[in-house]
Amino acid sequence: MEEIVVGIDVGTTKVCTLVGRVEDDKSVRILGVGIEPSDGIRKGIVVDLAAASQAIKRSVEKAEGTSGMEITTALVSLAGAHVSSVNSRGAAGIPSGIIDVADLARALDQAQAIAIPHDREIIHVIQRGISVDGQEGVKTPVGMHGYKLEVETHIITAASATADNLRQCVGAAGVEIQQFVLNPLASAEIVLTEQERQMGVAVCDIGGGTTDLAIYVDGDVWHTMVLAVGGNHITQDIAHGLRLPMAQAEEVKKQQGHAAKSDIGGDEFFHIRPFGEDNDVRINRQDLAHIIEARVEETFSLILQEIKRSGYDGLLPAGVVLTGGTSALPGISGVASEILSMPVRTGQPQDLKGLVDKLNSPMYSTSVGLLQWAVSMHDHQIAVSSGTKRRRTRGESSMKFDSVKDWFKRLLP
Numbered sequence: 001m002e003e004i005v006v007g008i009d010v011g012t013t014k015v016c017t018l019v020g021r022v023e024d025d026k027s028v029r030i031l032g033v034g035i036e037p038s039d040g041i042r043k044g045i046v047v048d049l050a051a052a053s054q055a056i057k058r059s060v061e062k063a064e065g066t067s068g069m070e071i072t073t074a075l076v077s078l079a080g081a082h083v084s085s086v087n088s089r090g091a092a093g094i095p096s097g098i099i100d101v102a103d104l105a106r107a108l109d110q111a112q113a114i115a116i117p118h119d120r121e122i123i124h125v126i127q128r129g130i131s132v133d134g135q136e137g138v139k140t141p142v143g144m145h146g147y148k149l150e151v152e153t154h155i156i157t158a159a160s161a162t163a164d165n166l167r168q169c170v171g172a173a174g175v176e177i178q179q180f181v182l183n184p185l186a187s188a189e190i191v192l193t194e195q196e197r198q199m200g201v202a203v204c205d206i207g208g209g210t211t212d213l214a215i216y217v218d219g220d221v222w223h224t225m226v227l228a229v230g231g232n233h234i235t236q237d238i239a240h241g242l243r244l245p246m247a248q249a250e251e252v253k254k255q256q257g258h259a260a261k262s263d264i265g266g267d268e269f270f271h272i273r274p275f276g277e278d279n280d281v282r283i284n285r286q287d288l289a290h291i292i293e294a295r296v297e298e299t300f301s302l303i304l305q306e307i308k309r310s311g312y313d314g315l316l317p318a319g320v321v322l323t324g325g326t327s328a329l330p331g332i333s334g335v336a337s338e339i340l341s342m343p344v345r346t347g348q349p350q351d352l353k354g355l356v357d358k359l360n361s362p363m364y365s366t367s368v369g370l371l372q373w374a375v376s377m378h379d380h381q382i383a384v385s386s387g388t389k390r391r392r393t394r395g396e397s398s399m400k401f402d403s404v405k406d407w408f409k410r411l412l413p
Contacts, residue, residue, distance in 0.1 A: 002021055002022070003021070003022040004019065004020070004021055004022075004031075004069065005019075005020050005021075005022060005028065005075070005371045005374035005375065006018070006019050006020075006063075006071050006073065006074035006075070006175075006371075006374075007020075007074060007075045007076075007077070007186075007367060007368075007369075007370025007371050007373075007374065008056065008059070008060070008074045008075070008076045008077070008170065008175070008370070009076075009077045009186075009364075009366045009367040009370060010038070010041065010052075010056060010076060010077055010166065010169075010170075011038055011041070011044070011077070011079075011207050011208060011209070011366070012038055012041050012042060012043060012044060012207060012208035012209030012210065012230065012232065013037070013038050013207070013208035013209070013231075013232070013325065014035060014036065014037060014038050014208075014363075015034075015035070015036045015037075015038050015055050015056050015058075015059040016033070016034070016035045016036075016059065016364060016367040017032070017033070017034040017035075017056075017059040017060050017062070017063035017071070017074070018030060018032065018033055018034075018063065018359075018367050018368065018370070018371055019031045019032030019033075019063050019064075019066075019067040019069060019071065020354070020371040021354075022375055023353070026375055027351075027353060028353070028368075028371045028372065028375060029353040029354040030352060030353065030354035030355045030356055030359065030368075030371075031066070031067040031068075031069070031354055031355065032062075032063040032064065032065075032066040032067025032068075032069065032355070033062070033063060033066055033355050033358070033359070034058070034059040034060060034061065034062030034063030034064070034065075034066070035059065035062070035358065036055050036058045036059040036062065037055065038052075038055050038208075039051040039052060039054065039055040040052030040053075040054075040055065040169075041055075041209070042209060043080060043081065043209035043210055043228045043230075044078075044079035044080030044081075044183075044207075044209050044210045044226065044228075045080045045081075045082065045162055045165075046162070046165040046166055046169055049165065049168060049169060052169040053168075053169040053172035053173065056169050056170055056172070056173045056175075057172065057173040057174075059173075060173045060174070060175060061173075066355060071174075071175055072174070072175060072176060073175065073176045073177075073178045074170070074175050074176075074177065074178060075177075075178050075179050075180075075181050075186075075370045075371075075373060075374050076166065076170055076177045076179075076180055076181070076370075077180075077181055077182075077183050077186055077366050077367075077370060078123060078158060078163070078166070078180040078181065078182055078183065079182070079183040079207065079209075079210045079212050079226050080158075080162060080210060080226055080228070081210070081226055081227070081228040082158055082159035082162050082226075083123070083156065083157070083158050083182065083224070083225070083226045084120075084156075084157055084158075084225070085154060085155060085156045085157070085223065085224045085225065086114065086154075086155050086157075087128065087152065087153070087154055087155070087222075088111045088112070088114050088152075088153050088155055089110075089111055089150060089151070089152050089153070090106075090107045090108055090109065090110030090111030090112070090113070090150070090151050090153065091107055091110055091148060091149065091150045091151075092104075092106040092107040092110060092148075092149050093147065093148060093149075094146055094147050094148065094149055097145055097146070097147065098143065098144070098145055098146075099132065099141045099142055099143065099144050099145075099146055099149055100142060100143075101142055103149055104141065104142065104149070104151070107149050107150065107151040108125060108127075108151055108153065110151075111125070111151055111152070111153040111155070112125060112153070112155065114155070116157060119159060119160055119161065120157045120158065120159060120160055121157060121158060121160045121163055122155060122156070122157050123156045123157060123158050123163070123180050123182060124154070124155070124156040124181075124182060124185070125153050125154075125155050125156075126153060126154045126155075126156070126185075126220070126221050127151055127152070127153055127154075127220065128152040128153060128154050128220045128221065128222060129151075129152040129218070129220065130149070130150070130151050130152075131149075131150045132144055132146035132148070132149055132150075133146045133147055133148055134148075137218075154220075154221050154222065154223070154224070156182055156224055158180070163180065166180075178374075179377075181369075181370055181373050182212070182214070182224060182226075183205050183207070183210070183212040183226075183366050184203050184204070184205045184212040184213060184214035184224060185214055185221065185224070185369075185373070186365075186366045186369035186370045186372075186373050187203055187205045187212075187323045187324070187347075187365040187366045187369045188203045188214055188216065188369065189369040189372035189373050189376065190323075190347070190348075190349050190350075190365050190368050190369040190372055191203060191321050191323045191347025191348065191349075191362075191365050191369075192216065192321060192347070194219070195318070196216070196318040196321065197216045197219045197220075198218060198219050199317050199318040200215075200216065200217045200218075200312070200315040200316045200317055200318055201215075201216050201316060201318035201319065201320070201321060202214065202215045202216070202307060202316055202319075202320045202321070203216070203320075203321050203323065203347075204303060204320050204321070204322050204323070204324075204327075204336075205323050205324040205365065205366060206230055206231060206299070206322065206323075206324040206325070206326035206327050207230050207231065207324045207325060207326065207366075208230050208231050208232045208325060208326070209228070209230045209232055210226050210227065210228055210229070210230050211226070211227040211229055211230055211299060211302075211303065211324075212224075212225075212226050212227075212324075213225050213226070213227070213303060213306060213307075215307070215310060215312050215315075215316070217312060217315050217316075222310075222312055222315075223310040223312055225306055225310075227299075227302055227303070227306065229298075229299050229302065230324075230326060231253075231324075231325055231326035231329075233295055233299075234253060234257075234291075234292055234295045234296070234326070234329075235249045235250045235253055236249075237291050237292070237294070237295050238252055238253055238257075238288065238291055238292070241287075241291040242272065242274055242283065242288070242291075243274040243275045243276070244272060244274055244275070245275070248272065252270075252272060252288065253292070253329070255270075256270050256285055256288055257288065257289075257292055257329055257330070258285065258288070258289045258292065258329070258330045258331045259289070259292050259293055259296045259329050259330065259331035259332040259334070259335045260289065260293060260331035260334055260335055261286055261289040261290050261293050263289075263330075263331050263334075264285045264286045264289045265285075265286075266284070266286055268284070268285040268286070269282050269283060269284055269285065270282075270283055270285060270288075271283070289331075292329070293335065296329070296332055296335050296336075297335060297339060300335065300336050300339040300340060301339060303320075303340070304339060304340050307340070316342060318343065319337075319340075319342040319343030319344055319345070320336065320340055320342060320343070320344045320345075321344075321345055321346070321347045322336060322344060322345070322346045322347065322362070323346065323347045323348060323362045323365040323366075324362055324363065324365065324366070325361075325362065325363035327346050327362045328346070328361060328362050328363065332346075333345060333346055346362055347362065347365065348360060348361055348362040348364075348365055349361075349364055349365060349368040349369075352368065
């Protein structure tokens with residue numbers, strides 16, 4: 001029976017619902033697409049239940065229309081400054097001398113036995129490293145001989161009320177949330193290469209309302225965080241600086257915007273009509289780039305601060321991969337490289353199949369990544385349920401133990 005996967009990317013600027021069919025080679029063929037302007041969501045958080053519910057519903061209905069399928073469950077993206085993370089270790093003795101799935105579950109239970117405030121819920125429990133009898137670097141311990149299993153995990157939590165509001169909005173569209181997936185983790189499924197994950201890389205997803213960061217070292221997630229700044233801040237700066245309505249400022253950013261003033265010639269102009277003017281006014285593109293560059297520099301200074309705070313700044317030889325709608329801004333990777341002092345490239349979905357006219361853009365990395373996450377999750381479930389050791393497929397950066405919650409009922413709350 002063919003496997004169908006559904007992802008709903010609920011962003012500050014757009015809601016994108018994708019329906020995909022998993023092919024034999026584990027690639028995903030896009031069967032349905034529903035892209036709608038977002039409403040009622042600010043900085044990744046629901047601020048108007050009715051408006052957000054309607055936007056999600058319209059997006060889901062569009063995807064149902066193009067795919068000819070009814071959507072009942074989906075993976076849903078999650079972002080916002082309310083997301084936080086912590087690293088924790090858990091250990092379990094192995095009475096039989098051979099590690100099985102239950103031993104892994106006990107070690108993970110232990111790792112989760114940390115004080116989580118009552119107003120927060122666990123979204124992901126991701127394995128960062130496994131050691132058997134002190135031997136580190138183990139990838140798939142099930143079936144190995146040993147007496148003590150230790151698991152280091154990265155636990156991502158979110159504000160319960162915020163997650164519940166999003167559940168309510170998606171539920172109003174007749175869809176049950178199969179799992180929340182943090183934005184940069186979904187994007188990483190699409191934009192990172194296996195080599196980058198192993199070497200050490202940060203994926204930076206710059207959306208409309210938030211900038212989401214995930215640091216990968218030795219193939220696993222080591223650190224995640226969400227900053228409440230994004231492309232909308234650049235649009236606001238343009239609106240203030242050039243005295244324009246927000247919608248017009250957004251158009252100017254897309255049509256004329258550039259992140260590096262030095263790349264723009266002094267003789268480049270465009271025409272706009274600001275508030276209070278009867279006629280069009282001629283604007284130098286350098287002046288626009290000056291406004292954009294200041295905000296972009298500030299954003300990457302905050303990102304650098306966060307990377308340094310994580311303590312992993314010396315472990316990123318592969319540098320930073322930018323994605324998200326704002327990363328399509330010309331000149332942004334050059335400014336980022338200068339401020340971060342490391343290699344920077346822009347990543348987007350590649351080699352897509354099916355209805356992909358609009359999806360070859362950094363703006364849709366999270367949307368497409370949700371489908372890839374669903375495939376990796378399904379693969380891992382099969383591997384764990386059969387208790388066999390398995391070579392990881394490309395696109396599956398780590399054993400996502402959060403995805404095995406169907407078996408480990410006590411693993412997630």
